[in-house]
Amino acid sequence: MNAPLTRIVVGIIDAPFHALVTPEDGAIRAAGFATAEDPAARSLEERLARLDPSLAVRGVEEAPTGSGPIAEALRSYAAGEFTALDDLPVAQPETPFRGEVWRALRRVPAGEAVTYTELAARAGRPTAVRAAASGCANNLVALIVPCHRIVRTDGGLGGYLFGTDIKRRLLEHECALR
Structure with missing residues (x-):
């Protein structure tokens, strides 16, 4: 079994933004905001389980420090550098x-x-x-x-x-x- 996905959390527009990343390739597999109804953003894991069950069974662990290129890009976006997200790798099941x-x-x-x-x-x-x-x-x-x-x-x-x-x-x- 592969390692768990990593959860990275960064504040954007005064809201916690969560990104679930596969550690072996650094690709963002699910991402979104925590809401009042879902303060831990667990709905991301539920959506991932519906659309890509093989990834979801790996589980999720918190990023230890919130550092690294994805966290840095998200913080840059939050600070107004809008192109900071343009080259982040993403992967999701698609038609x-x-x-x-x-x-x-x-x-x-x-x-x-x-x-x-x-x-x-x-x-x-x-x-x-x-x-x-x-x-x-x-x-x-x-x-x-x-x-x-x-x-x-x-x-x-x-x-x-x-x-x-x-x-x-x-x-x-x-x-x-x-």
Whole structure:
């Protein structure tokens, strides 16, 4: 059996952000914010168990110091260096189109918010708006694969797994909302 995943926690926009990382390759496998309903962010492990059971059975241990390149990149992002997350390695189970959606998401720069319709076009299937939205909803690596940068056509925020308040604060942090 492989080593447990490592949990890295860094404060971003005054909220604890958790990243679950495979130690053998340094890839972020699940990430997201703790919420009032889930203060330990255990929902990340539950989502990972549904989508990648072989990883979830390895368990999770806390990072001893919160140091290392991922923690440093997250702290840099929190301090306003928005490109600090761009090269972090991520891995999550994907279908061909979801993979295209997630790669398209990573190409949406901080400070920009695009619609689900635009995301579908950027992923190569302009008529697959619902499938693009599903890709956002099933993204295991929130923030690094920035599904928070996708908004509704009418300008509304749309949904976000960690709540629309977190989504709004992220977009304000990145200066995508004024």
